[in-house]
Amino acid sequence: MKMQMTRRFVSLASLFLGVFFAGCNDKSPSAPKDAAGHYRAQVLVFDSASTQSDEATTAFQVKEVAIESLQDLESLSGAYFEILEGGQLFIQDIAGSQVQSDKFTGGGKPRLRYTMKDGVIVPRDYNTLLLLSAYYQFETVWRSLKGVTGFTPEAFLASMGKFRIMFEPKIRIETDDSTLDATIKLNAAFVPGKQQFILFQRSNLEKVPLAANLQVIAHEFGHALFEKTFFENKFSRCEGEEEVILNRTGVKRFAQEFAITGINEGFADVISWGVTGSTDILRSSIDLGDSADERNFASEKFTFSSLGSNDDEVCSGRFYCIGSLFARSVRSAALGRGVNTKVAAQRQAVTTEVVTAVSKVQASLRTFDTGLLPAPSVDVAGCSTPSNIDLTYDGKITGAFLAAFLKNVPPANRASYCTAFKKTFGAEGFPTAVRGDCP
Secondary structure (H helix, E strand, O other): OEEEOOOOOOOHHHHHHHHHOOOOOOOOOOOOOOOOOOEEEEEEEEOHHHHHOOOOOOEEEEEEEEEOOEEEOOOOEEOOEEEEEOOEEEEEEEEOOEEEEEEEEOOEOOOOOEEEEOOEEEEOOHHHHHHHHHHHHHHHHHHHHHHHHOOOHHHHHHHHOOEEEEEOOEEEEEOOOOEEEEOOEOOEEEEOOOOEEEEOEOOOOOOOOHHHOHHHHHHHHHHHHHHHHOOOOOOOOOOOOOOOOOOOOOHHHHHHOHHHHHHHHHHHHHHHHHHHOOOOOOOOOOOOOHHHHHHOOOOOOOOOHHHHHOOOOOOOOOHHHHHHHHHHHHHHHHHHOOOOOOOHHHHHHHHHHHHHHHOOHHHHHOOOOOOOOOOOOHHHHOOOOOOOOOHHHHHHHHHHHHHHHHHOOOHHHHHHHHHHHHHHHHHHHOOHHHOOOOO
16 A cells, blocks of 8 residues: 655544554454564555655555564564653753653553454554554664664664663653643654653644654664764763853763754754655655755755844754755765765765764864864853854854864865865855865
8 A cells, every 4th residue: 555645634544544443352463473583564664766866755655564673572672772652751951853851751562453464463553553663664774774874783782772762752841940741743852862762742744753754763863873973972961051161172062062963963864865865854744834945955045154144034943954054065065076866875875974974073173273163152161052053153163063074084075075065054154264174
């Protein structure tokens, strides 16, 4: 069964009701593994044929698949990650699709309701379809790791540990002054430093649920890769506004930087592009017009200098705007040196190059003098991430990052990156002073 999603919202729940309704008995039969030792199930799958263009990708299909890493169906637990349903997540801060959280309570085995047909698990309700689909999307990203990043799944697991995926937990937001129970929709998220992903509650605005969208899942996984590479597996935030950051190249300093938060988002988009081939991360699930356009990094709607107006009509995504510029530059550099980005192997050679370079950026930044990497701003030094861009200050931060990135890409490819950075970031975001490695 294959369907083409349109911009007009169609409830997947209603589409699948007739397919998966099978009576009122809650007890599901035991599910055997196939001859290869894998569970087979019907899930919602990103249509790989639709990734052969750099335009919006909206094709999904319900398909029978082998879920290769799943070890225990009842708990949706496997070699690399497990899914917990429900529970309560305590959040201190939210920065785009990254949240700061120190506590998660409750959560339990997913509620799976299914029938068996010819050895295949057939979901009986929407919740089960999404749980199985989410597991499969994460597994797809893990299977793509070697090609997209150069890391084997086993090496990544050894360095980062097993991940937990929290499916639709209740949210409690805690600050120094108050506690608030909240409902968060229209997002999936990563919890830095905790090896946790969050799939928030669904919304009727989602054409394809974020939990089942490979583009979104791959993006969130990109944040875990940024933690491993740029943050060198040592991510840590400030503990409160009273903490003062004095270290010019410390991890906590970079965790608070507006520009680095933006580049983190752009890096995650690059990883999603490597996995899926699409530059349009959100539109398949949520088409919010201009906001979706801003996130499509194949477009050229704004430059770094235009962000200085802090005008939402230029780009409303705050630090996401910087991320889109970085992702756009990576793709433009690849196209500029003749890479066919529609061919997965060629595209993934680019993403592997980016991952390798980013893993060495922080070490290079530690060698820069204060002329290239300034001391922390007043906000950052006081343990606060600014809410808007400061073109002069953040331009120095992006410039230093891009200069360190250039030091660690293959010399033969530096010219293409320099050309792309000059065009996209301009003199404000890629200052002349940091262009020493440009041919």
